[in-house]
Structure formats: structure tokens, C-alpha cells
Amino acid sequence: xxxxxxxxxxxxxxxxxxxxxxxxxxxxxxxxxxxxxxxxxxxxxxxxxxxxxxxxxxxxxxxxxxxxxxxxxxxxxxxxxxxxxxxxxxxxxxxxxxxxxxxxxxxxxxxxxxxxxxxxxxxxxxxxxxxxxxxxxxxxxxxxxxxxxxxxxxxxxxxxxxxxxxxxxxxxxxxxxxxxxxxxxxxxxxxxxxxxxxxxxxxxxxxxxxxxxxxxxxxxxxxxxxxxxxxxxxxxx
Amino acid sequence: xxxxxxxxxxxxxxxxxxxxxxxxxxxxxxxxxxxxxxxxxxxxxxxxxxxxxxxxxxxxxxxxxxxxxxxxxxxxxxxxxxxxxxxxxxxxxxxxxxxxxxxxxxxxxxxxxxxxxxxxxxxxxxxxxxxxxxxxxxxxxxxxxxxxxxxxxxxxxxxxxxxxxxxxxxxxxxxxxxxxxxxxxxxxxxxxxxxxxxxxxxxxxxxxxxxxxxxxxxxxxxxxxxxxxxxxxxxxxxxxxxxxxxx
Ligand code: HEM
Ligand code: SF4
Ligand code: FES
Numbered sequence: 120x121x122x123x124x125x126x127x128x129x130x131x132x133x134x135x136x137x138x139x140x141x142x143x144x145x146x147x148x149x150x151x152x153x154x155x156x157x158x159x160x161x162x163x164x165x166x167x168x169x170x171x172x173x174x175x176x177x178x179x180x181x182x183x184x185x186x187x188x189x190x191x192x193x194x195x196x197x198x199x200x201x202x203x204x205x206x207x208x209x210x211x212x213x214x215x216x217x218x219x220x221x222x223x224x225x226x227x228x229x230x231x232x233x234x235x236x237x238x239x240x241x242x243x244x245x246x247x248x249x250x251x252x253x254x255x256x257x258x259x260x261x262x263x264x265x266x267x268x269x270x271x272x273x274x275x276x277x278x279x280x281x282x283x284x285x286x287x288x289x290x291x292x293x294x295x296x297x298x299x300x301x302x303x304x305x306x307x308x309x310x311x312x313x314x315x316x317x318x319x320x321x322x323x324x325x326x327x328x329x330x331x332x333x334x335x336x337x338x339x340x341x342x343x344x345x346x347x348x349x350x351x352x353x354x355x356x
Numbered sequence: 357x358x359x360x361x362x363x364x365x366x367x368x369x370x371x372x373x374x375x376x377x378x379x380x381x382x383x384x385x386x387x388x389x390x391x392x393x394x395x396x397x398x399x400x401x402x403x404x405x406x407x408x409x410x411x412x413x414x415x416x417x418x419x420x421x422x423x424x425x426x427x428x429x430x431x432x433x434x435x436x437x438x439x440x441x442x443x444x445x446x447x448x449x450x451x452x453x454x455x456x457x458x459x460x461x462x463x464x465x466x467x468x469x470x471x472x473x474x475x476x477x478x479x480x481x482x483x484x485x486x487x488x489x490x491x492x493x494x495x496x497x498x499x500x501x502x503x504x505x506x507x508x509x510x511x512x513x514x515x516x517x518x519x520x521x522x523x524x525x526x527x528x529x530x531x532x533x534x535x536x537x538x539x540x541x542x543x544x545x546x547x548x549x550x551x552x553x554x555x556x557x558x559x560x561x562x563x564x565x566x567x568x569x570x571x572x573x574x575x576x577x578x579x580x581x582x583x584x585x586x587x588x589x590x591x592x593x594x595x596x597x598x599x600x601x602x603x
Contacts, residue, residue: 128377137601140560141570142532142594211570215528218569220461224362224375225454227428230529231579239572315573321595323588 120130141214144207149319151204151310156337158197163344169282177279184261184281185271200285205247212240235311242308251302286336289352298349309338357383357449361396362575363408364456366465369472373465375454381398385445389432390422392444409468417441417582420517424469425456430521430580438582440517458524462567473520475566476534480518482562483555484538500546510544513537515583522577522585525582528569533577535563535590543596553603556596569579 137143165183169176183189228237236241243302264270273279313334317325324330357379380396387395390412397407413421422439426432447453455469463471464488502510514537523532541582542548548555560566571590576585 135598140597141564141568141600142529142560142597145570146594146598211572215530215569215572216460218567219527220459220463220529221427221465223428223456223459224364225428225456226425228576229435231428231525232527236572236574248547253595275357309572314443318573318587319571319594321591321593321598323591326587326591 132271140270141201144211145319146321148207148211149316150203151207152315154196154200155204156309156313156316158200158342163341166348167344169285169348173282174279176285177273177281180281181273181279184265184273201250205243231312235307236315239308239311242304245301245304246308247307249297252294252297252301256294257285260284286352286356289356290350292353294355295349299346301347306338306342309341310335313337357385357447357451359382359383359392359447360452361448362452362454362551363469365408365468366457367467368518369464373468375456379479380578383444385443387444388415389424389442389444390438390440409466409470411470412440415440418517423458423471423473423520424470425454425458425524427454429486430458430525431582433501435579436584438521438583439519448473454466458594460520460523460529460568462529463520463523468514469497471520473518475568476506476518476520479559479562480538480564481529483551483558484542486542486551488547502545505546510541511530513540513544513589514557514594516581516585519582521580523568525576525580526571527568527574527576530577531563531566531568531582532571532590532593533585533587535559536587536593537585539593539596540589543592552596553600556593557600558595560597 123306138147153245165176168179275283314325314331317323317330325334358379361378361380362375363378364373365376378396378400380392380399383392383395390410393408393410400407404464411421411423413419415422417438417440420438422430422431424439426439426442431437432446434442434446449569457463457465457469457471458473462475465471516534516537518534520534523529523531539559542555543552573587573590575587578585
């Protein structure tokens with residue numbers, strides 16, 4: 120008993136050592152990225168219903184917004200995942216800047232790597248700016264209505280409020296424009312990130328054709344889906 | 357052909373360096389890049405100037421000593437070659453060629469184009485070996501069965517010559533292709549298993565200690581590596597480290 124406890128403890132200690140190493144940090148980065156990529160699928164699946172069924176969208180939004188499992192288990196994990204991912208992204212970027220030393224007078228990066236792979240921090244920063252905007256747009260008002268004013272009904276004027284609130288937001292062409300720019304950058308982030316995350320996890324699958332195709336499809340379909348939704352509601356209502 | 361060279365000159369490790377322009381004439385397209393540098397240095401010596409210091413040894417692409425960042429690429433624009441194997445026919449008459457030392461905080465400049473790559477040696481010493489007695493009682497190589505596939509992959513990894521082009525070309529100055537290759541050449545073979553856990557942990561720890569950056573999988577190293585070392589070796593190193601963490 121004591122022995123197993125001790126061995127569990129040493130294992131945990133060893134693991135913290137692992138996550139302090141350069142490779143451990145990369146693995147943690149990839150794990151958070153996998154979670155975010157999974158979340159994006161769910162988010163898009165919910166939002167896409169708004170294209171054809173106001174009721175279904177409202178039902179799903181209400182479920183996601185009030186289900187305790189989603190609200191108090193998944194949501195904190197998600198927020199932790201996002202924060203962890205970008206904080207780690209900054210840490211990696213700073214460490215790598217320090218490792219670089221004197222800059223080259225002439226450097227031909229395009230000869231050996233893609234623009235996306237060299238500019239993850241740039242695309243990441245745009246996504247971060249978007250996330251801030253997105254929180255101001257949707258998340259803070261939700262938290263305010265539900266947990267500060269205590270209105271968990273999801274109703275307004277005798278019907279569900281979610282669909283109308285969303286459509287309202289997409290009236291503004293500036294907001295729609297900002298969303299589109301952010302999603303294009305998200306696509307570029309994922310065009311490198313999707314397969315990169317497999318490599319970080321020690322899998323060579325990301326270097327095989329199947330996953331490269333899947334990565335390409337994912338990095339186009341997910342952002343494009345969100346863009347179509349924003350444009351649809353902008354022009355339809 | 358006639359060329360303009362823009363070369364990094366730096367007196368010693370403490371001096372502030374700068375790019376200096378030189379002209380060389382009548383360069384044969386059959387010369388190697390280092391031979392072209394020899395022509396320049398002869399010219400400089402004859403006119404009483406300090407020749408450009410650069411690393412080289414075998415001049416046949418096997419020792420890994422020659423370096424140089426040529427026109428924005430490690431070992432220049434050709435693929436699968438070191439600078440000594442780069443030929444002047446890759447350039448055109450009238451070209452301006454930029455020549456810089458390999459850059460990384462862990463590769464400080466010693467003089468001109470010569471950088472200190474002993475960080476690689478310290479990483480090797482941290483675990484890039486197997487502890488066997490080889491004095492006179494060597495076992496027959498065929499006594500240990502090894503699959504063709506594993507033998508080939510281990511051999512491919514072992515062709516790394518430790519030149520440092522992977523670090524020089526990496527936007528993060530990461531040494532993971534080098535360390536990945538050195539970890540892999542043993543991880544793939546039965547002889548490497550005994551020290552597998554310590555090896556990967558110690559080599560990665562030393563790599564971090566030397567101040568090399570974090571890989572972000574841009575893949576630039578694999579493209580610029582003169583020996584075509586595969587990114588698969590980095591994935592294998594990551595797996596080995598994960599395995600070691602739970603052992
Ligand atoms: C929903 C949002 C996001 C998703 C789905 C996402 C996805 C990914 C993926 C899949 C990777 C590759 C991981 C790896 O190579 O191991 C990655 C890397 C990266 N992400 Fe994000 N990301 C998101 C948001 C952000 C944000 C907000 C930042 C803020 C700066 C950011 C910064 C970075 C950086 C710097 C890297 C490169 C690190 C590396 O390749 O090792 N990301 N991201
Ligand atoms: S991996 Fe390739 S580029 Fe890096 S040190 Fe070895 S031979 Fe040179
Ligand atoms: S001098 Fe030996 S590899 Fe170029």
C-alpha cells in the first residue's frame with residue numbers, strides 16, 4: 120500500500136519533470152489543441168442548425184447554456200484549455216526568440232517551410248483577439264443574464280431569446296467582417312496545427328496522406344462553416 | 357563567373373560583426389563553394405588582408421564541419437548536400453551571394469563564419485552511446501537478430517553528421533532533428549534498450565540546458581538537412597520521452 124502510494128507519487132513527480140521539458144510542453148500544447156479542435160466541431164454543429172431551424176438552434180443553445188454538466192464540467196475545462204493553449208503559445212514563442220540569437224541578414228524561410236507554420240503566433244494572436252470580442256459579444260452577456268440576474272429561463276418576450284440575440288449581433292457589417300478575418304486566420308492556424316499536433320504527440324500519422332487530407336478538410340470546413348453562418352444571418356435578417 | 361559576396365566578418369566572439377562586400381572573378385562553375393572561398397582567401401592574403409575564417413575538414417560531405425548560411429539557407433540552395441559539396445554551378449554569373457555563420461544562441465560565433473557547435477557534443481555525451489565492452493571480445497554482429505526495417509531506419513538516423521544545419525535553419529533554433537536522430541539510432545536497436553530511459557531523458561535535458569528552442573514542426577530542418585534525416589525521428593524521440601516519463 121505504502122509502496123504503491125510512493126510509486127504513484129514518484130510517477131507524478133516524474134511527469135511534472137516531463138511537462139517542464141521542451142518536449143513535454145509541446146505535448147501539453149498539442150493536448151490542449153486537440154481539445155480545442157474537438158470543441159470547434161461541437162460548436163459548429165450547434166451553430167449550423169441556425170441555418171435551417173430556429174427552434175432546433177434555440178433548443179440546443181438552451182441545453183448547452185443550462186445543462187450542469189456542460190456548464191460546470193465542460194465549460195471550465197474549455198476555458199482552462201484556451202487559456203493554457205495561448206499562455207503556453209506565448210511561453211514557447213518567448214523561449215524560441217531567446218534561442219535564436221542574432222538574426223540573419225538574409226533568411227529564405229519560404230524555401231523550406233510554409234507561411235502558416237512560421238506564423239502560428241500571428242494567427243494565434245488574431246484568434247485571441249477574436250476570442251476576446253466573442254466573449255464580449257456572447258459569453259459575458261450570457262453569464263450576466265444567467266448567473267448574475269439569475270434568469271435561467273432562456274426566454275424573452277414569450278419565446279427563446281438565443282436565435283434573435285445572435286441574428287441581432289450579425290446586423291453589424293464591421294462585426295461580420297472581423298469574424299471573417301479571424302476565421303480565415305483560424306483556418307491558416309489549423310492548416311499547420313492539425314497535423315502538427317499529431318507530430319508533437321509522437322505520432323507520424325500526421326505526416327501521412329490520409330491525415331494531411333483530413334487536416335486540410337478540417338481547416339477549411341470548420342472556419343468556412345462559421346463564415347457562412349455569419350454571412351447567412353447578416354444578409355437574411 | 358564573377359560574383360559579389362556579402363560575408364559576415366567578426367574578429368572574435370566578443371567583437372561586433374558586420375557584413376562586408378567582396379568581389380571574386382573567374383570562378384569556375386565546377387568549383388565547390390569552399391574552393392570559391394579559398395580563391396577569395398588567397399586574394400585577401402595577397403592583398404595583406406585577414407582571410408575569412410570558415411570551418412571545413414573532409415570536404416567530401418561526411419564530417420559535418422563545413423557550415424555557412426548561404427543566400428538564406430543552411431548549406432546553400434542545393435538539397436541533400438553540405439557546403440563542401442555545393443557547386444558553383446548552382447549560381448549565375450553576376451550573382452550577389454550572402455554568406456553568414458549558422459545562427460543560434462547555443463552556437464556562438466568564434467570568428468567570422470566559424471561557430472561553436474560543442475553543445476552538440478555535450479548532448480551526445482549526455483546519452484548518445486551504449487555501454488558495451490568493445491576491447492577484443494566483440495560479439496558477432498549477426499548473433500542479435502534485427503529486423504531489416506529497424507536496421508534500415510536506425511542506419512538512416514545514424515547518417516546524421518552533426519553539422520547543425522537543422523538548428524541554423526530552424527526559426528526556433530531547435531536541435532530536435534539532431535537529438536531525434538541520435539536518440540533514434542539506439543532506440544531502434546536491441547542494444548540501445550538497456551539505457552533507453554536515461555538516454556532520452558538526459559539528452560533532452562542537456563538539449564534544453566544548452567538553450568536550444570522548441571520544435572514547432574515547421575519541417576524546415578528536414579528540407580535543409582544534408583543527410584535527409586526524417587522528421588519521424590523527432591516523433592520517435594517524443595514517444596521515447598513519453599515512455600520514459602511513465603517508466
Ligand atoms: C480555438 C482556438 C485554437 C485552436 C483550435 C488552435 C489549434 C492549434 C493547434 C492544433 C496547434 C498545433 C499544436 C502542436 O503543434 O502541437 C496550435 C499551435 C499553436 N497555437 Fe493554437 N489554436 C487556437 C488558439 C490559439 C490562440 C488564441 C493562440 C494565442 C496566441 C494560439 C497560439 C498557438 C501557437 C503559438 C502555436 C504554435 C505552437 C507549436 O506549434 O508548438 N492558438 N494551435
Ligand atoms: S539532423 Fe541533419 S542537419 Fe541536423 S545535424 Fe544531423 S545531419 Fe546536420
Ligand atoms: S567539410 Fe566535411 S562535410 Fe563539408
